[in-house]
Amino acid sequence: MISIDPVTRSDLDNYKLLIGSVVPRPIALVTTLSKEGVLNAAPFSFFSIVASQPPLLSVSVQRKQGAMKDTARNAVEAGAFVIHITDESIIGQVNETAANLPPNESEVERAGFTPIASEAIQVPGLKEPKIRMECLLEQALPVGGTGDQPACDLLIGRVVLFHFAEEVYENGHINADKLAPVSRMAGSSYAKLGTQFSMERPK
Numbered sequence: 001m002i003s004i005d006p007v008t009r010s011d012l013d014n015y016k017l018l019i020g021s022v023v024p025r026p027i028a029l030v031t032t033l034s035k036e037g038v039l040n041a042a043p044f045s046f047f048s049i050v051a052s053q054p055p056l057l058s059v060s061v062q063r064k065q066g067a068m069k070d071t072a073r074n075a076v077e078a079g080a081f082v083i084h085i086t087d088e089s090i091i092g093q094v095n096e097t098a099a100n101l102p103p104n105e106s107e108v109e110r111a112g113f114t115p116i117a118s119e120a121i122q123v124p125g126l127k128e129p130k131i132r133m134e135c136l137l138e139q140a141l142p143v144g145g146t147g148d149q150p151a152c153d154l155l156i157g158r159v160v161l162f163h164f165a166e167e168v169y170e171n172g173h174i175n176a177d178k179l180a181p182v183s184r185m186a187g188s189s190y191a192k193l194g195t196q197f198s199m200e201r202p203k
Contacts, residue, residue: 016186019045024183024191027086028059029094032074033123034103039115040070041097041107041126043086045184046152055159056138057083066149070103072140075155079137080121083157084129088180088192093128120161130165130179133157 006014019025028047032040046060061072068076075081086094096111108115114127118134125132135157144151168179176193183191 019184020186023185025185027094027182027184028057029084029086029090029097029126029129030059030071030075031082031084031108031123031125032071033078034070034074035077036104038104039106039108039124040074040103041111041113042069042071043094043098044071047083050156055133057133057135057157057159059083059155059157060152061155062152063145063150066145068153072153072155075137075157076140076153078123080123081135081137081155081157082118082121082123082125083133083135083159084126085131085179086182087130088182089130090128091182091190094182118161125163130168131174132163133159134161134163136160 004017006017009017025045026047028044030042030044034040044059044061046062048058050056050058059071061069063069063072071081093111093113097107097113099107099110101107101110108126115124116127118125120134121136123134125134137155138158139154139156141154141156142150142152143154164174168175176196179193181193185191
């Protein structure tokens with residue numbers, strides 16, 4: 001085994017080790033609404049489930065030199081956001097939302113997504129993804145970095161309404177093959193759903 005002390009490595013070096021080790025990572029496409037009414041969209045692979053009761057999801061939004069990104073700032077100000085699951089049918093458009101646009105420009109328009117009104121929150125979602133989840137902001141935690149310059153904003157969202165395309169929802173379950181999710185690897189690499197297998201848990 002090769003042992004590495006992260007303290008001896010640069011932030012970029014540690015980042016590379018993390019994104020190459022924690023794979024594959026699901027991609028959350030998050031929409032937020034600015035105070036000026038601009039609908040923002042951005043992809044995040046530092047994304048996971050926190051709890052099921054109530055349903056909580058986490059998205060870690062990395063800061064740039066200590067400054068909050070549009071997604072984190074908008075989510076905190078509006079108290080809500082929408083998480084969409086990235087799948088094969090939209091991955092090209094999702095990639096377009098990663099462009100570094102100024103706050104007054106919408107990645108939704110750039111990527112050609114269709115905004116759709118949410119039912120439980122004020123932030124619109126996107127029509128094209130097969131799964132979207134309307135979320136109220138449960139907590140926003142600045143973490144990492146230093147006390148005066150955090151490294152990221154950890155957004156914890158409480159799902160208040162699920163939306164599923166009919167082809168992926170089957171009797172309370174999600175058909176992964178029909179969802180065809182796309183996950184993030186390291187660098188510019190992505191992965192599709194691979195071989196699945198079952199294993200019984202020990203009693």
